[in-house]
Amino acid sequence: MATEAAPMDEKAKRMRDLLSSFYAPDPSISTSNSSISASFDNINSTSFDADQYMDLMIKKSNLEVLLQRHVQMAAEIKNLDTDLQMLVYENYNKFISATDTIKRMKSNIFGMEGNMDQLLQKIMSVQSRSDGVNTSLFEKREHIEKLHRTRNLLRKVQFIYDLPARLQKCIKSEAYGDAVRFYTGAMPILKVYGDTSFQDCRRASEEAIEIIIKNLQTKLFSDSESIQARAEAAVLLKQLDVPVDSLKAKLLEKLEQSLDGLQIKPEEASKLVEHDDSSNDTESNDQHPAKIHEDAVRGFSEAMRAYREIFPDSEERLFKLARALTAMHFENMELYIRKRVSAADFLGIFRIIWEDVVLMDEVLPEAALSDLSAEAAQVTLKQFVARTFSHLQQDISDTLLKFDINQKEAVEGEILKVILEASQKAVLQGTTNIFQDFRQLLDENAGIFIKMRDLISGWIQKGFQDFFRSLEAQFLVLSGKTSASNDIEGKSSDKIHAGLILVLAQLSVFIEQKVISRVTEEIAASFSGGNSQAFENGPAFIPGELCRVFHAASEKLLQHYIDTRTQKVSVLLRKRFKTPNWVKHKEPREVHMYVDMFLHELEEVGKEVKQVLPQGTFRKHKRTDSNGSNTTTSSRSNTLHSDKMTRSNSQRARSQLFETHLAKLFKQKVEIFTKVEFTQESVVTTTVKLCLKSLQEYVRLQTFNRSGFQQIQLDIQFLKAPLKETVEDEAAIDFLLDEVIVAASERCLDVIPLEPPILDKLIQAKLAKSKEHNNNTVSS
Amino acid sequence: MQGGSSGIGYGLKYQARCISDVKADRDHTSFLTGTLSLKEENEVHLLRLSSGGSELLCEGLFSHPNEIWDLACCPFDQRIFSTVFSTGESFGAAIWQIPEPYGQSNSSTLECVASLDAHVGKINCVLWCPSGNSDKLVSMDEQNLVLWSLDSSKKSAEVLSKESAGMRHSLSGGAWNPHDVNSVAATSESSIQFWDLRTMKKVNSIERAHVRNVDYNLKREHILVSADDESGIHLWDLRKTNVPVQELPGHTHWTWAVRCNPEYEELILSVGTDSAVNLWFASVSNENKPSGSPVEASRQRVNPLLNSYTDYEDSVYGLAWSSREPWIFASLSYDGRVVIESVKPFLPRR
Numbered sequence A: 001m002a003t004e005a006a007p008m009d010e011k012a013k014r015m016r017d018l019l020s021s022f023y024a025p026d027p028s029i030s031t032s033n034s035s036i037s038a039s040f041d042n043i044n045s046t047s048f049d050a051d052q053y054m055d056l057m058i059k060k061s062n063l064e065v066l067l068q069r070h071v072q073m074a075a076e077i078k079n080l081d082t083d084l085q086m087l088v089y090e091n092y093n094k095f096i097s098a099t100d101t102i103k104r105m106k107s108n109i110f111g112m113e114g115n116m117d118q119l120l121q122k123i124m125s126v127q128s129r130s131d132g133v134n135t136s137l138f139e140k141r142e143h144i145e146k147l148h149r150t151r152n153l154l155r156k157v158q159f160i161y162d163l164p165a166r167l168q169k170c171i172k173s174e175a176y177g178d179a180v181r182f183y184t185g186a187m188p189i190l191k192v193y194g195d196t197s198f199q200d201c202r203r204a205s206e207e208a209i210e211i212i213i214k215n216l217q218t219k220l221f222s223d224s225e226s227i228q229a230r231a232e233a234a235v236l237l238k239q240l241d242v243p244v245d246s247l248k249a250k251l252l253e254k255l256e257q258s259l260d261g262l263q264i265k266p267e268e269a270s271k272l273v274e275h276d277d278s279s280n281d282t283e284s285n286d287q288h289p290a291k292i293h294e295d296a297v298r299g300f301s302e303a304m305r306a307y308r309e310i311f312p313d314s315e316e317r318l319f320k321l322a323r324a325l326t327a328m329h330f331e332n333m334e335l336y337i338r339k340r341v342s343a344a345d346f347l348g349i350f351r352i353i354w355e356d357v358v359l360m361d362e363v364l365p366e367a368a369l370s371d372l373s374a375e376a377a378q379v380t381l382k383q384f385v386a387r388t389f390s391h392l393q394q395d396i397s398d399t400l401l402k403f404d405i406n407q408k409e410a411v412e413g414e415i416l417k418v419i420l421e422a423s424q425k426a427v428l429q430g431t432t433n434i435f436q437d438f439r440q441l442l443d444e445n446a447g448i449f450i451k452m453r454d455l456i457s458g459w460i461q462k463g464f465q466d467f468f469r470s471l472e473a474q475f476l477v478l479s480g481k482t483s484a485s486n487d488i489e490g491k492s493s494d495k496i497h498a499g500l501i502l503v504l505a506q507l508s509v510f511i512e513q514k515v516i517s518r519v520t521e522e523i524a525a526s527f528s529g530g531n532s533q534a535f536e537n538g539p540a541f542i543p544g545e546l547c548r549v550f551h552a553a554s555e556k557l558l559q560h561y562i563d564t565r566t567q568k569v570s571v572l573l574r575k576r577f578k579t580p581n582w583v584k585h586k587e588p589r590e591v592h593m594y595v596d597m598f599l600h601e602l603e604e605v606g607k608e609v610k611q612v613l614p615q616g617t618f619r620k621h622k623r624t625d626s627n628g629s630n631t632t633t634s635s636r637s638n639t640l641h642s643d644k645m646t647r648s649n650s651q652r653a654r655s656q657l658f659e660t661h662l663a664k665l666f667k668q669k670v671e672i673f674t675k676v677e678f679t680q681e682s683v684v685t686t687t688v689k690l691c692l693k694s695l696q697e698y699v700r701l702q703t704f705n706r707s708g709f710q711q712i713q714l715d716i717q718f719l720k721a722p723l724k725e726t727v728e729d730e731a732a733i734d735f736l737l738d739e740v741i742v743a744a745s746e747r748c749l750d751v752i753p754l755e756p757p758i759l760d761k762l763i764q765a766k767l768a769k770s771k772e773h774n775n776n777t778v779s780s
Numbered sequence B: 001m002q003g004g005s006s007g008i009g010y011g012l013k014y015q016a017r018c019i020s021d022v023k024a025d026r027d028h029t030s031f032l033t034g035t036l037s038l039k040e041e042n043e044v045h046l047l048r049l050s051s052g053g054s055e056l057l058c059e060g061l062f063s064h065p066n067e068i069w070d071l072a073c074c075p076f077d078q079r080i081f082s083t084v085f086s087t088g089e090s091f092g093a094a095i096w097q098i099p100e101p102y103g104q105s106n107s108s109t110l111e112c113v114a115s116l117d118a119h120v121g122k123i124n125c126v127l128w129c130p131s132g133n134s135d136k137l138v139s140m141d142e143q144n145l146v147l148w149s150l151d152s153s154k155k156s157a158e159v160l161s162k163e164s165a166g167m168r169h170s171l172s173g174g175a176w177n178p179h180d181v182n183s184v185a186a187t188s189e190s191s192i193q194f195w196d197l198r199t200m201k202k203v204n205s206i207e208r209a210h211v212r213n214v215d216y217n218l219k220r221e222h223i224l225v226s227a228d229d230e231s232g233i234h235l236w237d238l239r240k241t242n243v244p245v246q247e248l249p250g251h252t253h254w255t256w257a258v259r260c261n262p263e264y265e266e267l268i269l270s271v272g273t274d275s276a277v278n279l280w281f282a283s284v285s286n287e288n289k290p291s292g293s294p295v296e297a298s299r300q301r302v303n304p305l306l307n308s309y310t311d312y313e314d315s316v317y318g319l320a321w322s323s324r325e326p327w328i329f330a331s332l333s334y335d336g337r338v339v340i341e342s343v344k345p346f347l348p349r350r
Helices: A009-021 A029-032 A050-060 A065-111 A112-173 A176-193 A197-220 A229-238 A244-262 A268-280 A289-310 A311-338 A343-363 A368-406 A415-443 A446-479 A498-526 A543-578 A594-612 A628-654 A655-664 A680-700 A704-727 A730-746 A755-777 B294-302
Strands: B007-011 B017-022 B030-033 B042-047 B056-064 B067-073 B079-085 B091-097 B111-115 B123-129 B136-141 B144-150 B156-164 B171-176 B183-188 B192-196 B201-207 B212-218 B223-228 B233-239 B244-248 B255-260 B267-271 B278-281 B306-308 B316-321 B328-333 B337-342
Touching: A050 A065, A065 A543, A112 A197, A176 A197, A176 A594, A229 B267, A289 A311, A289 A343, A289 A543, A311 B171, A343 A368, A368 A415, A368 A446, A368 A498, A415 A594, A415 A655, A415 B278, A446 A498, A498 A594, A543 A594, A543 B136, A594 A680, A594 A704, A594 B233, A655 B233, A680 A704, A680 A730, A680 B136, A704 A730, A704 A755, B007 B042, B007 B056, B017 B328, B030 B067, B030 B328, B030 B337, B042 B067, B042 B079, B042 B294, B042 B337, B067 B111, B067 B123, B079 B123, B091 B123, B091 B136, B091 B144, B123 B171, B136 B171, B171 B212, B183 B212, B192 B212, B212 B255, B255 B316, B255 B328, B267 B316, B278 B316
Parallel strands: B017 B067, B017 B316
Antiparallel strands: B007 B337, B017 B030, B030 B042, B042 B056, B067 B079, B079 B091, B091 B111, B123 B136, B136 B144, B144 B156, B171 B183, B183 B192, B192 B201, B212 B223, B223 B233, B233 B244, B255 B267, B267 B278, B278 B306, B316 B328, B328 B337
16 A cells, blocks of 8 residues: 555645655655655654754744644654544444355355256266267267278379370479479388389389480570470479589589680681681671670580579589689780781780670679789780880791891892891881881770780880890890890800891991980870889880990990901901911011911901991092992002102111111001991991001011011002002001011111102002902803 | 099100019008110119109119019018019129118118029029918029028028929919919910929920919919910810910000909900000809899990000000008009009909
């Protein structure tokens, strides 16, 4: 009662509190219940102290309030009194009514027992009656049940017996789904009794099922069926406990095998592209390979789509297959570009592959084929660029070497000129072609290419840089200047024709002056992108550096040419000076033949130089007509000139060493070793100068008797005319020839020069002889 | 590259080919040089660099009976040297002693200690054993190699062994290995040959035609420098002789002689018939030894030629580093001009 939670007014609440304090002896509970109003001045709380309250009242309030309070409290007390009285009265009332009720109950209970007995009897009789009915009907019911069971059994047997026929019917109507359902339904019975009663039946139905399986399998394998049909077939087969996995494996294998057919074989690749092009013109071609290929790939991707639906668990395998196909494509592509392939062909193949990839990607987007192929395409493309450059380099060196082999047969012709022009053309044409090719690459709009455009530009720039660098290295190797890293090449430096070195030198100049600037322009025009991102270390193509490289190379090569040429002469001279005993030399009878050989070498240099190098801007003396008649006059004029020289020479030879020194002091120092220029004259002059210097040095190493000295004098005198003919720097040649004579005189024990008439006579004899020799060779 | 006018010059009277550092003179930087004149009285000049290094003084002038083709100083006695000379018709080699006291008396005659007269052909050079105090000598003519034992007190030289290199080879010069006193390198027509003096057998060779001069690197074992007529200077590692370790372009005309600096292993001098002396920086870097700073390395890669001294009138044949002051070298051109130069500005920083 006290815990009843309902909104109540002040009075009721207080009542309840009081009651609860009355009923519950534990004051703590009552305080906790009335804790809300439990305060210090709460008159209802147990801890209420009347004195304290009184004090507080007196302190707090004035008389009026106190009086009011007094009246209020008195009224409340009166109220409480009446309430209490009421409560006692009500309780009493209730108690009296309870005693009344107990009395009434006592009187009602009598007579109940008899009713109960009656009820029991009736129930008993109902029980016995129902038992009776039960027993009377039991037998019949049992019989009915048995009959029913038998009938079911019979129906089943009937079903099993009918099974084969039914299956056949299903086969006929291709209702394989029903057939499988029937069969699986009959399966448990057949399993149990198949060996005894239903043997035939089982066999027949198994046969039918086998047919069904076969049919289903063919259905599964046949590509003409719809995917749904095939998927159903697969599901049915699975229900029939046919090992589907092996089937799947087989199917996928088949798919894998079909990959071979899809390969773009390197041999056929070009055909694919060719026909692709030609088909545009001639529609008569029934089906070109590209179309066939496309269909095949489409079929393949369809199959993949099908299998994916049929065997949802086989995705991994399909991914693998698709990746394999892509990888194979790119591998084949790599094989393909190993041969020489134009960019158009390359792009053709690339497009086909990309289409394939797109097709497959549609079916298997999860396989990330496009990423894979983008990567592979990058690699392939990079290789393609690299290969294109290496092909060009190969072309150039082929051009150079091809002619070199022919050299031996066609010495007379202007073979060097031909080589030079051919190789210049090869370089120019090659770079132009490369640019065309690469521009095609850039113009291509296939998906990957757009992404890679920057990269391609970078590669091309870097490609050019590397190309020129390696070309320079190859030039040096070809010239024999630097030996190839491995000596397997077997080309010793003597085998390399000197002319080739000259051609290489001139070609380097050509590249430096023409090709590199052109390439720079082209790159700036079309391939300027890609620098900033791909190559942090500045632009990949640095024309300035390349120019420098080729400039250095050209100079090196030219020097090398001169070196190889002078080396030959040097060997000649070495032999000449090592062999005889100069101290016991006999009187000179004729001009020694090494002079002829020397001049012949020079002539060859002149020939080569004329073919390859440009003429100098100025020549000191011009003898444009070099006919036979003119040579005699020129030689005559030379003899006049040389007379003077001989005289001066003999005088000088007689004079003391001191005087020659003095003469040297007054003579301007002749610059012998000047820088070689890329002109015919400069090269010839340098060669002659170096040879004469060698001659001087060889002379200085010997000691001569009078005749030895005279021999040298004669030889040098003879050399003078033809050398001046060929060389632009007459002063230097004069100086060097004089130096040889001076050196010989210094190294001579007994200096008495030949008399000029004798000298002249011997020279004329030599000239006549060589002329005769020339005539002979011409006539023969 | 200008011809340095910094050089100190000295003029010989006649033409000359050879100059040698007086290694045994520990107190002065001295060079010995001899003239090459067929007809005049030949002289041997003892030159000394003044203590300030600003003047080249003639400390002694001695007449020599014949023109001098080769001159080498004894490494342990500053008064003794060897010459190879020619009368014009025949060659000879001898050991000479500078008379005592030298310096004051000009044109005094040389004392002949011993005559190395076991040769018949053209003698090329006399090599002193580089070990410092050994009395061994090697003399070479075009076909033969002769090992001598010198007894300067008894004034005699004794042939210890003699071996023919064969007619074909035609020896032209050589160098004694400072790292192995039993090994001598000899240049021949077609190769550089290495002889073992104990057995007097050829033990090894580098196939290289027309080598004019060789020199061992004093600081780096196994490194040999060779100079060719045509193809410049090559550095060889004697352990792998099929390919040169490094190539230097050499001179415009022949490279006549080449000398490694006795102190700074990277410095090589060469002289040539283009009237120039070239100073090279050639570090044969091997992997285990990092070669200098990257700046230096790049400089070397750019151009190994440190300097070219071109202030000569004629071909330069004679070349010698001073062993006392290793940044000083003497060069001798054919017109008899001795030039002393210092390479101090080019010394590698250490």
